[in-house]
Amino acid sequence: MNVHKFKIFIPKTLLFLYHTRHATVFAAIHMPKVRSFQDIIFDLQKYWASQGCVIMQPYDTEVGAGTSHHATTLKALGDGYWDVAFVQPCRRPKDGRYAENPNRTQYYYQYQVILKPSPKNPQDLYLGSLEAIGFDLSIHDIRFVEDDWENPSLGASGLGWEVWCDGMEITQYTYFQQIGGISCSVTPVEITYGLERIATFIQNVENHFEINWNGREDEKKLTYGDVLQRFEREFSCYNFDVASVDILLNHFSDYEKECQKLLAHNLVMPAYEQCVKANHCFNLLDARGVVSVTERAGYIVRIRTLAKNCCQSWLESVKNKD
Amino acid sequence: MQQELLLEFFSEEIPARFQKKAVSDAKFVFEKILNDYGAEFSALESYISPRRITIRVLHLHPSTKDLCTKKRGPKISSSEDAINGFIKSNGKRKEDLFEENGYYYINTEVMGADIKEIMSDMIEDFIVNMPWPKSMRWYLEDQKTLSAFWVRPMRSILCVYNGRVIETHIKSLGITTCDYTFGHRFLSSGKIEISNFDDYHNKLEKSYVMLDFFKKREYIDQEITQKAASMGLCLTIDEDLLNEVAGLVEYPFIHIGTIDEKFMSLPSIVLSTSMKVHQKYFTLTYPNSVIAPFFGTVTNVPGTEIMHIGLDRVLRARLADAMFFYKEDTNVTLEAFAQRLSNVVFHEKLGLMSHKIDRMMSIAKTKEERRAVALCKADLLTQMVGEFPELQGIMGEIYAKGQDEELDVCMAIREHYKPLGAGGTLPGSKIGARVAFFDKLDTLVGFLGIGIYPTGSKDPFALRRAALCIIRLFCDFDEDILENEKLSWYIETLITSYSDQGIALEHDTLVEVETFITDRFKVYISGKLEVDHEIIKSVVSSFKSLDFDYKAAVLKAKRLLELTKLDEFQVVKEAYKRAAGVLGDLEFSTGSVRDLTFKDESMIALKDSVSDLEGNIFNFDLFTKAARSLLSACDNVLINTNDAEEKSKNLRLFGKFIGLIEKNIGIL
Numbered sequence: 001m002n003v004h005k006f007k008i009f010i011p012k013t014l015l016f017l018y019h020t021r022h023a024t025v026f027a028a029i030h031m032p033k034v035r036s037f038q039d040i041i042f043d044l045q046k047y048w049a050s051q052g053c054v055i056m057q058p059y060d061t062e063v064g065a066g067t068s069h070h071a072t073t074l075k076a077l078g079d080g081y082w083d084v085a086f087v088q089p090c091r092r093p094k095d096g097r098y099a100e101n102p103n104r105t106q107y108y109y110q111y112q113v114i115l116k117p118s119p120k121n122p123q124d125l126y127l128g129s130l131e132a133i134g135f136d137l138s139i140h141d142i143r144f145v146e147d148d149w150e151n152p153s154l155g156a157s158g159l160g161w162e163v164w165c166d167g168m169e170i171t172q173y174t175y176f177q178q179i180g181g182i183s184c185s186v187t188p189v190e191i192t193y194g195l196e197r198i199a200t201f202i203q204n205v206e207n208h209f210e211i212n213w214n215g216r217e218d219e220k221k222l223t224y225g226d227v228l229q230r231f232e233r234e235f236s237c238y239n240f241d242v243a244s245v246d247i248l249l250n251h252f253s254d255y256e257k258e259c260q261k262l263l264a265h266n267l268v269m270p271a272y273e274q275c276v277k278a279n280h281c282f283n284l285l286d287a288r289g290v291v292s293v294t295e296r297a298g299y300i301v302r303i304r305t306l307a308k309n310c311c312q313s314w315l316e317s318v319k320n321k322d
Numbered sequence: 323m324q325q326e327l328l329l330e331f332f333s334e335e336i337p338a339r340f341q342k343k344a345v346s347d348a349k350f351v352f353e354k355i356l357n358d359y360g361a362e363f364s365a366l367e368s369y370i371s372p373r374r375i376t377i378r379v380l381h382l383h384p385s386t387k388d389l390c391t392k393k394r395g396p397k398i399s400s401s402e403d404a405i406n407g408f409i410k411s412n413g414k415r416k417e418d419l420f421e422e423n424g425y426y427y428i429n430t431e432v433m434g435a436d437i438k439e440i441m442s443d444m445i446e447d448f449i450v451n452m453p454w455p456k457s458m459r460w461y462l463e464d465q466k467t468l469s470a471f472w473v474r475p476m477r478s479i480l481c482v483y484n485g486r487v488i489e490t491h492i493k494s495l496g497i498t499t500c501d502y503t504f505g506h507r508f509l510s511s512g513k514i515e516i517s518n519f520d521d522y523h524n525k526l527e528k529s530y531v532m533l534d535f536f537k538k539r540e541y542i543d544q545e546i547t548q549k550a551a552s553m554g555l556c557l558t559i560d561e562d563l564l565n566e567v568a569g570l571v572e573y574p575f576i577h578i579g580t581i582d583e584k585f586m587s588l589p590s591i592v593l594s595t596s597m598k599v600h601q602k603y604f605t606l607t608y609p610n611s612v613i614a615p616f617f618g619t620v621t622n623v624p625g626t627e628i629m630h631i632g633l634d635r636v637l638r639a640r641l642a643d644a645m646f647f648y649k650e651d652t653n654v655t656l657e658a659f660a661q662r663l664s665n666v667v668f669h670e671k672l673g674l675m676s677h678k679i680d681r682m683m684s685i686a687k688t689k690e691e692r693r694a695v696a697l698c699k700a701d702l703l704t705q706m707v708g709e710f711p712e713l714q715g716i717m718g719e720i721y722a723k724g725q726d727e728e729l730d731v732c733m734a735i736r737e738h739y740k741p742l743g744a745g746g747t748l749p750g751s752k753i754g755a756r757v758a759f760f761d762k763l764d765t766l767v768g769f770l771g772i773g774i775y776p777t778g779s780k781d782p783f784a785l786r787r788a789a790l791c792i793i794r795l796f797c798d799f800d801e802d803i804l805e806n807e808k809l810s811w812y813i814e815t816l817i818t819s820y821s822d823q824g825i826a827l828e829h830d831t832l833v834e835v836e837t838f839i840t841d842r843f844k845v846y847i848s849g850k851l852e853v854d855h856e857i858i859k860s861v862v863s864s865f866k867s868l869d870f871d872y873k874a875a876v877l878k879a880k881r882l883l884e885l886t887k888l889d890e891f892q893v894v895k896e897a898y899k900r901a902a903g904v905l906g907d908l909e910f911s912t913g914s915v916r917d918l919t920f921k922d923e924s925m926i927a928l929k930d931s932v933s934d935l936e937g938n939i940f941n942f943d944l945f946t947k948a949a950r951s952l953l954s955a956c957d958n959v960l961i962n963t964n965d966a967e968e969k970s971k972n973l974r975l976f977g978k979f980i981g982l983i984e985k986n987i988g989i990l
Contacts, residue, residue: 101646103639117461118475123334137508141621141629143570146337148456159458159474161335166632167601167619168639175458175475187461187468204628206635292665 034203035134036215037224040195041087044111047132048085051125053113056086061273062280065090066112066192070272073154075114076188077179077311078318082116087195091280093287096236099229102207106235106287107228109195116188118175126163126173126191134202141166149174152300154307155181158190170197180311196224239287248288252281252299259306268313275306327363327379327437328519329445330480330503334373336473338569340455341370341535344473351451352377355444360387360434369533372572373507376533378519382483386434395419395426441481441499442490446470449494462496470494478503485517505529506572508623530573539568545576546604546618553578555606555614560598567602571622579603579633581615585641588648589720595710596644601637647705656721660700669783672768673823675699681819682760685812687805694734694757697722701735715739741794743787744846748799755803759795760812762788763835767816770834771827789842796872808869809836840870847879857882860988878988881940885987890946897949898983898990900956901976908973915978918971924955929975935982945983952979 059069066088075082088110096106144161160174172192199211209225255278262271282299349368364381395408419426457471479499481488487501502513510529516522532538547557590613597603604618664676686692701707701718719736737754749755765788844858861878885891916933920926931948961972
């Protein structure tokens with residue numbers, strides 16, 4: 001590193017003294033004025049890791065919600081302990097607004113926590129996590145507003161709330177009661193944070209696209225918009241206007257067939273993945289406006305059948321192991 | 323207070339919409355439990371706040387009464403085994419049996435118990451019997467089982483009697499009762515020890531928990547009204563919203579926020595619906611009822627600048643969405659939306675929504691009616707109605723005005739959903755009323771025609787309500803919505819339309835639909851006029867089944883209700899019965915009797931008085947006069963004389979009398 005340049009940097013930074021066992025080194029730490037988008041994620045990861053959660057990575061296929069991650073849908077079934085947390089990018093093609101709406105996008109990030117079984121104090125743990133990411137609970141109005149959750153396509157339902165911060169929903173909080181049409185023998189609690197919304201509060205900005213992603217305030221500052229605005233615009237066009245309907249229709253039935261075949265081979269996780277992909281195809285067709293209300297019900301039944309079969313196969317295999 | 327029991331069930335947040343009813347439910351359920359256990363007490367109060375439901379029992383005696391209940395056993399004729407079994411299972415001896423009405427009985431005594439000892443049983447009973455609309459189970463870590471059902475996870479139970487804690491374990495919830503509670507989630511911290519209700523109430527108030535739901539609601543109403551008034555604005559009262567908002571805060575703090583000017587171009591109903599549904603904000607207006615760019619809201623903690631910025635900001639995001647929907651919708655004409663109704667299923671056996679529109683078209687008469695029918699369901703396909711289903715019809719009207727449809731047509735699109743049930747307002751325009759009638763009648767004809775009827779409390783297609791709406795349109799709407807056709811014509815035309823679409827209905831659909839509506843009419847009128855079964859029967863049966871005139875029926879029922887209070891009514895009724903007895907099953911001509919000539923004086927008097935009834939507006943005195951004449955004629959004249967011509971004239975006159983009574987009053 002060029003020493004001269006380093007010295008010029010000093011006025012803008014703080015010098016921290018790092019004591020390590022082997023040496024004492026000076027490190028220049030960039031002190032962010034705002035907590036960055038990525039800091040919020042880091043802090044959540046650290047907080048939930050400290051609560052004993054497995055920190056997983058996102059599911060690498062398109063899903064509509066963190067609930068569709070196999071770490072939720074499948075692993076929440078059965079009796080075993082399962083505390084896990086991860087970021088999940090979500091795709092909801094119909095929610096696209098060509099990057100013109102400040103708060104609604106077809107692609108966004110959820111932070112998903114599953115605690116199975118639910119502990120004695122999950123609400124306190126949740127509020128603790130808000131403090132951990134920089135929420136001053138004394139100046140915001142946090143409320144638990146009834147919002148029961150139901151996903152008929154998974155035969156899943158639960159009771160809980162949406163958590164409001166100053167009137168905006170920032171988290172979905174659910175005690176699962178049923179998955180795959182089967183009552184949970186051990187009730188998990190699912191906490192799903194809307195990361196962009198939380199960031200707008202913490203950084204006090206209007207618009208998702210203005211969220212400071214990397215926390216820098218100099219010319220190297222990168223916002224959510226810098227990272228994703230073009231993605232959002234182009235995918236809105238793709239979802240609403242350009243996606244090839246016939247290709248999607250073919251994909252849908254291919255995924256459906258493959259899912260059934262894999263289930264026959266008792267490969268539940270790959271089968272489930274095909275089901276998730278079929279679901280995304282349907283969402284794209286829906287956004288494209290080619291699914292009539294009449295057909296809609298038919299598609300949903302087809303996806304539901306796949307999902308239910310996957311959940312049931314999973315449960316059977318888990319039981320057989322016991 | 324002496325002998326006071328205080329119970330508090332402290333849980334995670336109870337859904338706002340359950341709270342109002344839970345107050346009375348809790349009181350009812352716990353009172354019943356106390357009585358079942360033979361507990362003696364003077365009064366019971368219940369309270370609710372988002373995280374707790376509280377019961378206070380006054381003057382609760384420390385022990386319960388001895389209870390003696392008579393228990394029915396097997397029939398006297400039963401086998402020895404059955405009888406012995408009954409004795410044994412009750413821990414009694416044969417001498418304790420006694421007979422009544424062919425059964426053996428036994429008196430079982432439950433000895434009075436110490437309240438403290440039965441507390442856990444009573445609490446367990448309360449948990450089981452409290453009727454939450456929706457409840458859940460959660461995991462009990464210590465017991466490694468699932469809990470009993472409750473609305474949300476319960477975290478502690480306060481149980482104080484006579485100033486002392488009753489400590490008891492509630493197994494189904496894994497909770498041991500205690501003498502402390504907690505205050506506001508954010509404005510209070512730590513345990514609060516409680517010795518009695520006054521102490522509890524005061525300490526909670528200081529810890530920012532308003533225990534009385536109804537006082538809280540009133541406080542919110544007053545505070546918003548006052549704050550709005552200080553800005554020259556009025557609060558639009560909304561009871562449902564008030565209930566919900568009160569159930570969302572432990573302690574209310576009021577704030578008036580701002581709507582961004584750029585959204586004020588949205589229709590005011592869109593603004594207020596979006597604010598209410600999504601944000602639970604109250605709409606504020608100027609004194610001239612025009613919506614103002616402000617809203618009223620309630621927070622659970624004192625307002626801060628950053629909070630107020632957030633409350634405005636979140637509304638901007640919501641309204642940006644509404645604006646998006648509005649713009650997208652107005653890019654498309656209502657006709658284009660209407661065409662997409664061929665993608666919407668009305669019912670799997672009754673075709674698509676577009677089919678329904680076509681059928682309604684077959685009974686529409688004027689150009690305006692046909693236009694209103696064509697567009698009335700179009701808004702179901704708009705994005706705005708997709709987001710806010712409660713705006714159906716309303717958005718249709720707004721969009722129709724926007725594309726310069728005739729005002730009557732626009733109004734009819736909104737009004738064809740009216741009346742909403744027994745109390746709802748009627749359509750203001752005739753087109754609206756007629757289209758509402760077409761819509762409901764098509765639904766009735768279709769569902770009854772394929773054999774789908776409401777059963778018991780289940781009426782998933784709201785057929786009873788459809789019939790009720792039709793009845794109200796017939797009875798309460800000022801003009802004749804049938805336009806000089808009979809109801810049967812409309813039903814038959816719809817049946818033909820169904821069959822033209824390849825939908826075959828049962829062959830007796832016409833009669834079934836008429837009967838269904840008439841049956842609902844009986845229910846409607848008995849509720850509305852508080853008339854008894856006899857009156858309804860005499861009114862309803864005075865019409866031929868397919869010639870029912872609902873407006874006339876209401877009039878008759880009202881008239882009959884009044885008449886039955888008069889002494890003269892008995893005279894008329896007797897005359898009617900005598901005449902009916904003479905006539906038997908004979909059919910009689912309905913023609914005028916003015917030209918008939920009689921020799922006997924009492925028959926002449928009868929003829930004159932019956933003639934007076936003809937064509938005159940209803941006058942009960944004339945009926946009484948005719949009735950007296952008829953009775954005196956019966957006494958003086960041989961009606962069924964051998965002279966065939968005389969007899970026929972006599973019977974025609976009697977028949978006329980009966981006909982006039984039935985037409986004007988009913989079958990007596």
